[in-house]
Amino acid sequence: MPAYDAFLLLSFGGPEGPDDVLPFLENVTRGRGVPAERLAEVAEHYYAAGGVSPINGQCRDLIAAIEAAGMDLPVYWGNRNWRPLLTDTVRRMAADGVRHAIAFATSAYSSYSACRQYRDDIEAAVAAAGPRAPRIDKIRPYFNHPGFIEPFAANTEAALRTLPPDVADGARLVFTAHSVPVGMAAASGSASAGTVVPGGRYVAELREASRLISERTRGGSLGWDLVFQSRSGPPSVPWLEPDVNDHLRMLAKDGVPAVVVVPAGFVSDHMEVVHDLDVEAAETAASLGLAFARAAAPGSSQQFARMVCELVAERTGSPGAPPLALGGFGPAAGDCPADCCRYARPSRPGRS
Structure with missing residues (x-):
């Protein structure tokens, strides 16, 4: 080793x-x-x-x-x-x-x-x-290591406790991740390793992490969704959806009283989390009368x-240090194949 x-x-x-x-x-x-x-x-x-x-x-x-x-x-x-x-x-x-x-x-x-x-x-x-x-x-x-999932679950529980008691039990967990072009998401994985899945490993791994966190929050009793944030590409290129703000509007229309937004796609509470969630998403929720809380990322x-x-x-290969992973995906490969997650950004009109 x-x-x-x-x-x-x-x-x-x-x-x-x-x-x-x-x-x-x-x-x-x-x-x-x-x-x-x-x-x-x-x-x-x-x-x-x-x-x-x-x-x-x-x-x-x-x-x-x-x-x-x-x-x-x-x-x-x-x-x-x-x-x-x-x-x-x-x-x-x-x-x-x-x-x-x-x-x-x-x-x-x-x-x-x-x-x-x-x-x-x-x-x-x-x-x-x-x-x-x-x-x-x-x-x-x-993404499925206990040291990533369990702090997120604890932080989600803590965020739930900040909601008004009369709506906390009806809250929905909204897991967010950085949106990427649909083509990039589909290319995540490796054809040579046989790990390509429909939609790519990026979305599949995000869903698995969201499921693992939700199972460890209120005994898995709350419904949850995976949505995306921080899109930065041109409108002509399809990116992963739904956007978190659009989804909050849908939940409010369906009568959901409260949400806990969990930035499961991120390691720390950096600017995209602080601005896109704590400012923009929180303002959207307030305009809808939707009680809002945000779980902290694992950070440090x-x-x-x-x-x-x-x-x-x-x-x-230290003794007593086996690969750790929760759920059914198992630990990710230590060394990626040469073709893993390759992606060529589409050229803009008039650009090579």
Whole structure:
């Protein structure tokens, strides 16, 4: 089994001040032809929060929790879109003499944007760092690991307790995840490994995680739905639906008195969760007279941090560290096949 000499936390990144916001958004959307006015619109979400995304602070908290949970490797941290950038971190690892690192991404699912793109980021950063760059292995998707599901279930119970008592028993659980193009979702999985499922593994894994959380909430007595949020693509490209706000309107029309929104597609309460749910979805619910609560993501909880250490131990084949997974899916593969979750974004009209 592999012997590692460093641990790498791999995340999306976020601005840490107003001057960072537009450069950060330009990094996120580079090559996609997103109009400047759309970037300015999204930037306002960050400016409303002082120009600071919660995600970098949450990564720092997670690193501290992982170290407290017993991580015995030197810990590094690199982001896709903002400082500390992954390429800079890998160069520092090379300078420090790191030869073989294990990477944990703050994304639990299978798809191009949730997993494959992080693997591509690693390959690009290693290539940029040159011949002294370390080999870096990415930890498998962990959507059904107890350390992901159980904190979500506890947080969902806590959110339910904040609802008015007279409507809590009639509440519906609304699980949300980041919408992606339908084609990307369908491509999640691997043809060579025989793991392609109708609609792709991304949606199937989200449904399984939602089911596992709901079963552990009020004894599984509440109804639940999977919906999507944070769509950012052109109208001409079909994305996963329904949108969370549209779904809240449907539930209110059907007489549902209350909802608990559970951001099951996310690891931490970063800007898309805070703005799209705590602001936009909460405002939609209020306009409908729908009692609303939002469950916290696992973030830097002790159980989640222990899960990270368990996944590292699993990867190294440590005694007493079997792969852990709830439900019927079993643990995801440790090494993805070469064709796993490949996706080519559709070109825009007039663009190659």
